[in-house]
Amino acid sequence: MIAETGLIALWLAASMALLQFALCAIGLAKGQDELFKAIRPVAIAQGVLVAISFLVLVWLFVRSDMSVKLVVANSVAIKPMLYKISGAWGNHEGSMLLWIAIMGVAGACIGIFERNLKAKTLVATLGAQAFISIGFYAYLLIASNPFERIFPVPADGQGLNPLLQDVGLALHPPTLYIGYVGLSIAFSFAVGAMITRDVGPEFAKAMRPWVLGAWVFLTLGITAGSYWAYYELGWGGWWFWDPVENASLMPWLAATALLHSVTVLATRDGLRAWTLMLAVVAFSMSMIGTFLVRSGVLTSVHAFAVDPERGSFILALLAIYIGGAMALFALRVGSVKEGSQFEPISREGALVANNLLLSAILGIVFIGTLYPLFVEGMSDEMISVGAPYFNLATGPIALILVAIMAAGPLLRWRRDSAKALLNRISIPVFLTAAALFALVLFTTSMSVLPLIGMALAAGIAVASFAPLWKRNLRRTPMHTYGMIIAHFGIAVALVGMASETSFTEEKLVAAKPGDEIMVNDWKIKFHAIEPVAGPNWTALEARVTAQYGDEAIHEIAPQNRMFASAQMQTSEAALLTRWNGQLYVVLGDSDEQGRWQLRIWWKPFVTLIWYGGVLIALGGLLAMIGRLRRAGRQKKQRAYAEAMI
Amino acid sequence: MKAKHQRLTLAVLALVALVGAGLLATFALRDQANYFYTPSDIVEKKPVAGKAIRLGGMVEEGSIRHEEDGVTVNFIVHDGTAKQAVMYTGITPDLFVEGSGVVADGKLTSDGMFVADNLLAKHDENYIPRELEGIDMTGNMTKTDTLVE
Numbered sequence: 104m105i106a107e108t109g110l111i112a113l114w115l116a117a118s119m120a121l122l123q124f125a126l127c128a129i130g131l132a133k134g135q136d137e138l139f140k141a142i143r144p145v146a147i148a149q150g151v152l153v154a155i156s157f158l159v160l161v162w163l164f165v166r167s168d169m170s171v172k173l174v175v176a177n178s179v180a181i182k183p184m185l186y187k188i189s190g191a192w193g194n195h196e197g198s199m200l201l202w203i204a205i206m207g208v209a210g211a212c213i214g215i216f217e218r219n220l221k222a223k224t225l226v227a228t229l230g231a232q233a234f235i236s237i238g239f240y241a242y243l244l245i246a247s248n249p250f251e252r253i254f255p256v257p258a259d260g261q262g263l264n265p266l267l268q269d270v271g272l273a274l275h276p277p278t279l280y281i282g283y284v285g286l287s288i289a290f291s292f293a294v295g296a297m298i299t300r301d302v303g304p305e306f307a308k309a310m311r312p313w314v315l316g317a318w319v320f321l322t323l324g325i326t327a328g329s330y331w332a333y334y335e336l337g338w339g340g341w342w343f344w345d346p347v348e349n350a351s352l353m354p355w356l357a358a359t360a361l362l363h364s365v366t367v368l369a370t371r372d373g374l375r376a377w378t379l380m381l382a383v384v385a386f387s388m389s390m391i392g393t394f395l396v397r398s399g400v401l402t403s404v405h406a407f408a409v410d411p412e413r414g415s416f417i418l419a420l421l422a423i424y425i426g427g428a429m430a431l432f433a434l435r436v437g438s439v440k441e442g443s444q445f446e447p448i449s450r451e452g453a454l455v456a457n458n459l460l461l462s463a464i465l466g467i468v469f470i471g472t473l474y475p476l477f478v479e480g481m482s483d484e485m486i487s488v489g490a491p492y493f494n495l496a497t498g499p500i501a502l503i504l505v506a507i508m509a510a511g512p513l514l515r516w517r518r519d520s521a522k523a524l525l526n527r528i529s530i531p532v533f534l535t536a537a538a539l540f541a542l543v544l545f546t547t548s549m550s551v552l553p554l555i556g557m558a559l560a561a562g563i564a565v566a567s568f569a570p571l572w573k574r575n576l577r578r579t580p581m582h583t584y585g586m587i588i589a590h591f592g593i594a595v596a597l598v599g600m601a602s603e604t605s606f607t608e609e610k611l612v613a614a615k616p617g618d619e620i621m622v623n624d625w626k627i628k629f630h631a632i633e634p635v636a637g638p639n640w641t642a643l644e645a646r647v648t649a650q651y652g653d654e655a656i657h658e659i660a661p662q663n664r665m666f667a668s669a670q671m672q673t674s675e676a677a678l679l680t681r682w683n684g685q686l687y688v689v690l691g692d693s694d695e696q697g698r699w700q701l702r703i704w705w706k707p708f709v710t711l712i713w714y715g716g717v718l719i720a721l722g723g724l725l726a727m728i729g730r731l732r733r734a735g736r737q738k739k740q741r742a743y744a745e746a747m748i
Numbered sequence: 749m750k751a752k753h754q755r756l757t758l759a760v761l762a763l764v765a766l767v768g769a770g771l772l773a774t775f776a777l778r779d780q781a782n783y784f785y786t787p788s789d790i791v792e793k794k795p796v797a798g799k800a801i802r803l804g805g806m807v808e809e810g811s812i813r814h815e816e817d818g819v820t821v822n823f824i825v826h827d828g829t830a831k832q833a834v835m836y837t838g839i840t841p842d843l844f845v846e847g848s849g850v851v852a853d854g855k856l857t858s859d860g861m862f863v864a865d866n867l868l869a870k871h872d873e874n875y876i877p878r879e880l881e882g883i884d885m886t887g888n889m890t891k892t893d894t895l896v897e
Contacts, residue, residue: 337839377758444754445754455758455761459761459762459765460765462762462765462766462769463765463766463768463769463772464769466766466769466770466773467769467772467773467776470769470770470773470777471773471777474777486783486784487784487802488777489853491776491800492776492777495776496769496772496773496775496776500769500772611819611837611838611839612818612819613817613818613819663842672842672843673842674839674842689839691819691839691840692839692840694814694818696818698818700818700819700839702838702839
């Protein structure tokens with residue numbers, strides 16, 4: 104009966120979403136404020152019900168309930184517990200249920216926590232949120248019911264793609280989904296504000312923490328996904344410009360632009376229409392990403408189901424939501440009054456540049472990702488667009504963007520002078536020039552983009568702390584620290600990327616036991632191959648020792664794993680991390696002479712890429728907390744002032 | 749600057765950025781897009797040596813030959829009508845076996861050999877490289893999606 108409970112909860116949640124939408128529509132149309140009071144509890148009930156439904160699915164996976172079709176197809180009884188739990192969302196139906204569950208909980212969170220938005224706009228926002236949810240409920244209940252039973256009940260399940268049996272999988276999709284779906288809040292806010300024509304600093308201040316929250320999760324999700332691909336696929340790369348990666352990058356780019364433009368709206372009441380547009384685009388990118396990944400249009404580890412019916416369903420949802428929001432925008436943009444003015448050289452100017460460049464990068468990634476589908480649709484030709492295109496087209500723009508990022512925070516709002524800016528930024532500019540000079544002089548292997556990237560990073564690292572110059576450090580607001588840390592994180596990640604691209608050393612050998620291989624300062628010795636066994640796999644493991652210079656000898660053990668349930672192999676790379684980089688060893692096949700292939704990389708400072716990602720997310724988190732605390736304080740002060748009168 | 753002017757300037761700037769991005773994208777696409785070829789396509793269209801292309805087909809039975817250095821492999825990719833010799837240096841993917849589908853990124857050399865930088869094999873029993881779906885070869889290339897659908 105457990106599975107049925109989950110299904111009933113899902114139906115009830117869907118009806119709550121319908122009720123929520125109806126309350127909003129009728130309330131707004133007839134101007135009945137009594138209906139408004141009911142909408143918060145309904146949103147909360149919807150969130151609770153859909154969360155129950157999702158937890159039931161997890162519980163079915165934990166118990167390995169083999170009477171449920173989804174569990175049979177994606178789990179086996181002998182799997183470790185963590186992967187049983189993560190198996191609940193490591194499949195198409197489960198991941199869509201996770202999506203809608205997060206969306207419902209996000210709606211409930213608006214219902215519980217949002218106190219700064221005007222009542223009418225809040226109702227419109229919750230109505231919009233319900234409207235989006237309804238489509239996804241329909242999709243789950245009609246086209247992909249996760250609780251479907253199977254008869255006769257099989258003895259055991261069919262397992263889970265072994266590539267997905269990894270700690271990374273347990274964390275990466277939920278994190279990314281919270282980010283994706285968190286952007287739906289920004290979308291609903293924008294739709295709500297367009298309906299009530301209430302766009303201004305108050306609206307922006309209410310929206311900002313939600314955008315920051317979603318953005319933090321997106322950043323973490325992308326960082327984790329990049330690291331997962333790096334060590335699990337065994338190819339030694341950290342970003343492949345795979346369509347699936349792009350699908351997560353595009354919402355991030357839009358959200359990054361949004362959280363900068365929303366600041367202009369909150370502080371200076373500028374960029375009203377543009378901010379609304381970005382909020383719509385950001386969540387649209389999330390939905391397009393989900394469509395690309397889940398519909399099976401693209402094949403990859405992430406495409407669980409190849410089913411044209413489902414693809415058309417999601418495509419129809421996309422058309423309705425994105426088209427509807429864009430149409431609303433077109434109708435209302437004329438009546439959104441333009442905000443205040445600013446000069447080109449000003450904080451606003453820099454933020455506009457940030458937004459334009461981010462949008463340009465977004466456009467390039469979008470074109471590159473969808474172009475193959477387009478070409479295929481138009482002709483019989485098949486093409487694939489890979490890393491060379493993306494690096495060539497986005498790299499230069501990204502470097503201009505980060506250069507502006509160094510200058511932006513040092514500019515005053517409204518108007519500033521170029522001379523004053525040059526004065527403030529002279530040290531970082533000097534550092535960049537010095538770094539460029541040194542790199543050109545002392546390195547030989549660097550190509551243009553990494554060279555400029557590395558040099559810029561030196562300047563940005565210093566420039567990001569410049570806003571603290573001559574300020575009282577204890578009175579500097581928390582969100583300023585957040586910005587500083589996030590911008591510094593970009594510099595850190597940039598160093599990692601440039602260093603990995605330029606200084607990686609690679610060796611591919613066929614080694615006999617006892618052979619020694621030198622890579623950079625590493626002395627790597629291959630000792631033996633031994634069989635090992637895990638809970639649901641067996642493996643051949645290489646005994647390898649590695650020594651950096653005269654330091655201590657470390658043992659590492661790259662594996663080739665065979666999974667019993669899926670009859671497939673995966674290779675588990677062995678990583679050895681030092682402060683200045685990572686040694687990465689992959690075991691290949693053997694040959695008739697008893698030699699084993701070993702692929703060895705020494706990647707200097709590669710870890711900085713992910714440390715940078717974490718710093719960026721941390722900065723976003725600090726900014727969010729700082730903003731929320733300040734809003735709370737201001738509210739208290741207002742209440743106090745009113746009480747005094 | 750009046751409000752209207754500012755709005756106009758911003759709109760123009762946005763347009764310039766978009767068009768710029770579009771132009772940059774088209775320029776890079778024309779240069780860098782990887783066209784997908786089957787061995788028959790290579791015979792027919794004769795891509796220029798040195799141009800990055802993607803080759804897909806089946807690994808011919810009995811064609812995999814390991815070189816003396818232990819890390820280079822030679823094999824033949826076919827699509828039922830034509831054949832193409834491929835050379836690859838590196839660790840072959842786990843599911844790279846004879847009679848199975850493979851997609852290789854690389855370049856043709858002037859003597860007609862395809863040198864691959866990267867090999868992709870069938871990910872698992874439910875996965876076919878998208879480009880190979882249309883090609884009818886052996887039984888094990890059809891999708892064996894058992895219980896899910």
